[in-house]
Amino acid sequence: MSARMKFWGRQPAFYQAQLALTTAAKKGLGDPVLAELVVLRASQLNRCAFCIDMHVKNLRQAGVSRQRIDLLPAWEEAGDLYSARERAALAFTEAVTVLTEGHVPDAVYERAAAHFDERELAHLLAVIVAINNWNRVNVTVRQPPGQEL
Template sequence: MSHRMKYWSRVPAFFQAQLKLTQAAKKGLGDDVLAELVVLRASQLNKCAFCIDMHVTNLREAGVEQRRIDLLPAWEEAGDLYSERERAALAFTEAVTVLTEGFVPDAVYERAAAQFDEAELAHLLAVIVAINNWNRVNVTVRQPPGAEL
C-alpha cells in the first residue's frame, strides 16, 4: 500500500485543533498509561498501523510490561493482567469504537461508570472519540508507521 497524501500538512489548522482536542481529552483522565492502553486498543480495532506503532512505543517508554502490550487484543482473556478499571475502559473503548450493536450497551456503560466518576468518564469518551478521529484519517490516507505527520 502506498501513502495517498500528506493529509495533516494540507490541513494545518485542523491538525493543530486535533492535537489540542487530544491533549484536552487526556488531561482530564489523569492516567497516562490507561489513556495509552485505550488509544492503542482503538487503533488495533481500526487497523491504524501508524497509531499502533506510536502508542506501542509510548507504552514501552512509560515502562509498561511488554506482556501487557502484547496481550491487549486478548485483554478479556488475560486474567488479572489488567485492572478492573482498565478492563472497564477497554470494554467501553471497544463498544464506542466498533458500535457493533449500533449503540453502546447499557451494561458496558454502567461498568465504565462504576469505575470512573462522571468527569473521568467524559474524558475517557473524549479520548476514544479523539483517537478514532486520528485513526480514520490515518487509515484513509495510509499514513505509514513512523512517518512524520
C-alpha cells in the same frame, strides 16, 4: 510505502485542533498509561498501523511490560494482567469504537461508570473519540508507521 496524501500538512488548522482535542481529553483522564492502553486498543480495532506503532512505543517508554502490550487484543482473557478499571475502560473503548450494535450497550456503560466518575468518564469518551478521528484519517491516507505526519 508512502501516504496517499499529506492530509495533516494540507489541513494545518484541523491538525492543531486535533492535537488540542487529544491533549485536553488525555489531561482530564489523569492516568497516562490507561489513556495509552485505550488509544492503542482503539487503533488495533481500526487497524491503524501508524497509531499502533506510535502507541506501542509510548507504552514501552512509559515502562509498561511487553506482556501487557502484547496481550492487549485479548485483554478479556488475560486475567488480572489488567486492573478492573482498565478492563472497564477497554470494554467501553471497544463499544464506542466498533458500534456493531448501533449503540453502546447499557451494561458496558454502567461498568465504566462504576470505575470512573462522570468527569473522568467524559474524558475517557473524549480520548476514544479523539483516537478514532486520528485512526480514520491515518487509515484513509495510509499513513506509514514511523513517519512524520
